[in-house]
Amino acid sequence: MIKRSIVFLLLLLSVLGSVSAETPTIPETCTTTNFYVVLTDTSMTTELTTAQLGAMDFGLSAPSISGVENNWIYFSSKSDLARFCSIISYSSPTMPFSGAFSVYVDGHFSPMTVIKLNAATTGSYTSNIITNASNSQMIYVYSQTSNSLYAGETLGNNGVQFFYVSGGSTAAQLTQFDELVALTNNNNISYYVHGGGSDRYARIMSTIVYFDYVDYSTTGTMSLNAVELYSPPEQGNVSIYSDADTQIYEGTYLLGTTDNGGLLDVQLPMGKHTLKFVKDGYWDVLKTVTVSAENNSEIYVSMAPRNAIFQVEKEFSGNIYPNSVASLSMDVTPVKTAYATKLRVSGVELSKVYYNTQELPKAADGSYIIGDISSTQQIVIDFKTTSSWGERAFTVELSATDIEGTTYTNLETINYNVLELPFLFETPDTWAIGVNDVILTDMSGESYSVLMVLYDESGTEKWSSSTNLLEYCDYTFEVPIEDAGEYTLELNAKSGTVKSYYSIEIIEPVSLVSDFLTAASGNVATVQFKISNPTESVKYYTAELTCPFFNNTVDKTFSIAPGTVEKTVDISFEVPEGLELEYYQLTLEVFNEGDTDPIYSGNVVLTISSSSLFLASVPGGNPTLIIIAAAVLLIAGTFAALGLKK
Template sequence: MKKAGVLLALLMLFSLISFTGKQVSAIDGEVIRVVFELSESYDIQKALSVLNQTNSTYQYDETTWVILDGQNVIIASTDMWDLFKEPSNSAVDSSEWKADSIASQILQKFIDGGVVSADAYYRRVVVQTSFITNAKYVYIVHYFIKNAQKREFIIKLAYPRVFWRMYAFTAWDHGQTVVNIYDYLTEDNTVSREYYYKGTGKPHHTREGEVLVNTWQSYIQNKSVAVYTETAEHYVDDSWMHFRLVFFSNEDYSTGIEGINGHTGVASTEIIKIEYEPIKYNVKFSIKDALTGQGLSEVKVKEGDAVIGTIDDGGILKLPKGVHNLTFEKSGYWSVQKTVDVQGDTSVTVEMYPSSAAFIFKDFPSNISIPENTIYTLSFTISPIDTSGTYNTYLTISGLSDILEVRKNGQLISPESGKYYLGDIGGDTQISIKFKAGSVGTHSFTVTLTSNDAIASKTYTTSKQVVYKVEPLPFSIQFPSEWQVGANELRISESSGQSYLITVILRDKNGTEVWSDSHAFGPYEAYTFQVNVPSEGFYTLELQWNGQVAVFDIQVNPAITLLIQTITAREGDIATVQVKIRNPSSETKYYTIVLEGPIIEGNVSKSVSVAPLSEKTVDLAFQVPNDLTYDAYDLTLKVLEGDSVQFQDTVHLIIDNSGSGFSFPIGEGSDTWLWVGVGVFVLLLFIAALRRR
């Protein structure tokens, strides 16, 4: 009893001391705990050795667990009331209670084992649950009455359940013991126990129970409840009752509980008051500028009208279990309301927009990762912060070159001088931006919304930087060294260790499919596609797999090119046509070049070979006849590989007989300057001969 009195004094003395213990996770099935905070910290491993335990959380009995965290001794239970009952071999009206008894034994072992000093004590004791949020105290009321004595008193509850326990003796066969707990205002009986013992030979009896107060019409906090106890009248020997009551309340009953109807109340020496607080969990807040992503500081956090803290980015607030409607405020920013459901330690992200912005970006993706050369659609919602500033809205995208399309609520928006007109925005509006990802690496671009108030007197600017990472494709691609008309080898090697289907599609410049093929790849399998290009020009090669599309632009340059389309020559000249032939293949190619036309008798032809992966320029000369009727003729040039025509084009011949009668038989081509050089050389020889004479 003396130890309990000292403990009670400590509880009263340190009831206002701030609890600094560590947050400890609940055990499975835990409903309540009592935290005993030591006046000094301790080594957990040394404590376990003294207690002959191996784990810092260990089971004490069927419903009770002990948790050691280096500062506190925590007694947890899966039974709501068990920790407040009297210990074994103690009277029901004892000042001792189970959790306190266990903690006292542990402290003594700590002192005896040198875990803590001899002066160590529990400087604060607090009861915690996760579901009672309004109570301030837990009370244990205990007393002893006898010989028809009565106790009747009123208590106010902060939690709609109370626990009672009694142990009584009735000397007379027809004696009765009464426990009655009822609604004080309506006098509705909730518990009425009358025990008659007519020759049963069992005059000693124990009863206990939990009273659920919210079954009385409707329960409200601080409901007044009356408690009445009475022992049997004595005739031969004394009759008596040991009684214990446990309840949660906001009232301070340190000076006692006054009785009613003339019956004796409960003295302060018969009341144990224990501080109560709900279990609070660590809620870590990430508070960023929504547009720049920079962390913010000195943000005021309110719940209702009460300020519960001022925190920086990464700061922590301790909040009890349940739903909390929080408001975040900072000068220069719009306030933010956020509902936080706390069920344990958790993290919360808060984005605050500058007051110069008119929109909130909602459903904006984070950690964007795109395979290289694939088409990606960035979709998000813009929501007006205040519709008075969202008139005449334009969207601008900077830092992104390969934009394929922009849509507003699914409708295509055409650019106007690099901007996209969205109009007046009165509610949530979905925006999508489709673009082609580039090379591997981290890239970024900026989305900017500019808007005005109704009279265009104020401009609002809301800018959001988009950062995305371009990842390598899950397969490697070996393209042809040069695309050509006809079959081209495209080799794909799976490199991620996965199995999937790859479909390859070749589209012309109008988006029309001209060739496609598919192959089901196994892990690390390689496969060669034979891509058939129908003709020269620009194409798009699509690789589709797992809902992704990689796009590559290819250009098929002509393998055979007529270098000069139009040549000019005089009648009787030797004219030359030049043809450039490339061979992108790995085999030697053999061609026959044929020139035909109305001024050529039969045709002019020349056979050539082109080595692998090389090119050759071929001159094809022909004689321009005299006495031609017209001054222009079209000739047909063909390049054949075997009997197959690989190239055909038209050569325009212009007949130019203007100038003096003396002329060199030259045409346009690589031989022109050769003939000019020969003429100059002959002229010089003629002049030299004249001088010698």
């Protein structure tokens, strides 16, 4: 039978011809050590585990137990742990708890191979346990024999001995339980049994414990039955992502090395494992992973070069879509205490930066001041994504000094993928005051809910609407905007897993030159306003002026050239004679061609002047100023006349 491998060399123990009882002593106070087993049955209490251990007869040699805590059993030494992992005794040739436990050496999970050997002979024979080991290591052996057929006599050479097949022929005779160290690689164990003659019968039972996975087979002139006792505990798949060519250890055991893409897939027993990441030129990293049967476990570790002071782990919150605000979470762990830490981000438009949930202000030099860091801290960067989908990247720089003043810089390249939206989003060429049509068309072939919300620049919700968008169908949202200003249109789809934001700026399209107008009865008054056309096409408008003293509005149709900024438009009318009031309020409305809802509505106060001077019809004219102006003109005319007479 073949099993997995690793080497050693060694010898073993001689067995007594009589059997004595040995039960372990369980201390009342639990003392934890780095050598322990964790029983698979997590329902085991301290009392139940202690009771079952106390009922076990370990034959010639019992392990020294330093404590029990529920389903955890601690041992005084590695040798005691190995004794527990071997067969219980000759009379009970099984492993404690039927081998249903995981083994931890030096505080870390350890693979293990346990082989039980049975031999029976009336003569002197030798058999070999052949291994395909790759290096030298300690092995642990426990042996017992049955009594001799003759009362009072023991077997020759104590019944069993182990010696080196390669590397020398010196035999080592050991008793009860012992540990051996291989001297060279590729040494195999030779099992020698001396029965003493045809009338004397030797029956031997042994176990060999390796804290590793070992391939083995048996050969020889004697019947030697080798049976593997220990089945590894249930394991789960773990995908480890790190830098390429990074070695992953658990304790001193090398699990493997990441490939060129930085991936290593391993299997580990269920529960928590502390892994060590090692790469030349980089700081070592310790990372804990919890392995479960329900899902494949994943672990991400970015190695920090020796000229950097931080170990940085990065994670995005959910999928990233165009025109959205994505969130990058970074767990920053200093290799040693970092002082005067600063954060800089380049290559992306930032929204906000948080340090331990507190928003950080941007300093005058464009950095974010973090300060001293002595333990793992969290930094969250909210940034605006591009309007198109695809692979994107930006850079995060963390600079700090150590206590000696040495400067370190972490330069992290953040790669992320902007996903294509599941729908086609169509907006007006130009957003305007009034109703704006936004059309969504599904492109994914699925039905899902869509919520659209409009916020003003203070974050106050101004409008919202939702629909169930059917596969490959479209839906038109009518987005009303009442005033000029800056707005944000938020789209939520598929229960909030798809989010996108769009900035809207509505520039006041129309503004009055003046809110006041003075005119005399019988004169022509003119209302003036300015209007812009920021689009790339000619725009057509209609202006309507409503006067209380007219039955109909005063209308004017006009056009504005593309890219025009603040063109002045006049709308004039004759002030009727015989008006009874001194003041009237006029209403000006401006419409896009063909629309019934105005893009602008404003009021002008008309003051009726008793003066018939033509200046009285000037928009915004003030009677006092007009009289003064007339007087100035009169005086100027007088002086001019006198000058001509001379």
